[in-house]
Amino acid sequence: MKKVDVGKRILGANETYALRNSQILNRGKKLCLNMISSPGSGKTTLLVRTISDLSDTVAIGVIEGDVQTDIDAERIRATRAPAIQINTEGACHLSAAQVNKALQELPLDDLDAVFIENVGNLVCPSAFALGENGKIVVLSVAEGDDKPVKYPAIFAKSKALLINKIDLLAGGLQVDFDLDRVHADARKLNKDIAVFPVSAKTGEGMQQWYDWLDAQVRSLR
């Protein structure tokens, strides 16, 4: 039986759309960040707070990827930011073709930045370029401090690491999590990664993330 190299063919089609997306975004000088994490790390809560806190300075639109439901897009729209929901109906990552369609539905001219909230999954989304300027990996402290060594690909490829839910570390030992270990392990995989310990719930640490984000937006102008 002749072997068909399907992985390569699919990635080829994805790369074509990723290139188109990148051209659309570059032409408009829009920042586009592809957010990747496990389910429940707090990506949507991070976005809701970021959009609200930066509403006077950075206009953000969101492409929401989920296996099912439009719960997350509704949460984003409550901030009045535009959000396009993509349901993958079982697929474990967004494709560049899906993002291409969503980019055409977003009011791009009115935006400074587009966040793509990928399907909650620390493995598959890291392998598919969507045309973004950079990937952002989010890790909740409740997930444990061994994740960079156990899931290295996404940490090696990301521009920034948001370590979320640090409020669970406050006042003692609700969660065992060694921030220094995660810093060190992430930097071993990726010496340039920016690391932001934050709580999207309490706001702790968010200003450093906003400053970085603002610098990324300005660098494209």
Added chain:
Amino acid sequence: MKKVDVGKRILGANETYALRNSQILNRGKKLCLNMISSPGSGKTTLLVRTISDLSDTVAIGVIEGDVQTDIDAERIRATRAPAIQINTEGACHLSAAQVNKALQELPLDDLDAVFIENVGNLVCPSAFALGENGKIVVLSVAEGDDKPVKYPAIFAKSKALLINKIDLLAGGLQVDFDLDRVHADARKLNKDIAVFPVSAKTGEGMQQWYDWLDAQVRSLR
């Protein structure tokens, strides 16, 4: 171009190995549970505590699936239980062929039950039968109470749901999580699912899980 139905062909090969695994396990009257969850829900900690607490009554062996590292198998072996590590090198789920090889390496005659700890991923592993008697889904309260509706497949297919890290709900509002909502949403997808709110850290709720597990082992004798 002729379309090749690759999904079907791969699933076919997987099903063949799953059937073989199932025959091996049935012949030996061994319980085999396939544990599936997001990264960091606490699967390994749950297993370590379960193995230790049941060491006098149920002999457990473990097949550990991870993208990289053998950290988890080492944690299991510290309990003196046998553990076989499989590294998927990037793949987002275990295959039945990998489990087949591991089953041949485990001292099956000395065991009552085999736990397969799948790769941390709430999407992909749910689509691949490994020859198990049942799937177990683990959800940490830190991941949020919207996961059954957002990732329905694994909740629909599992025999039991372990809601872990309930210690984070104690004494107030460290984590916002509506246990009743998760019960109701999981039962809507799967009326027979057994639900166990537990803390593998403090031991709370673990006895009900042990009773259920013991009944599953006995039912095969």
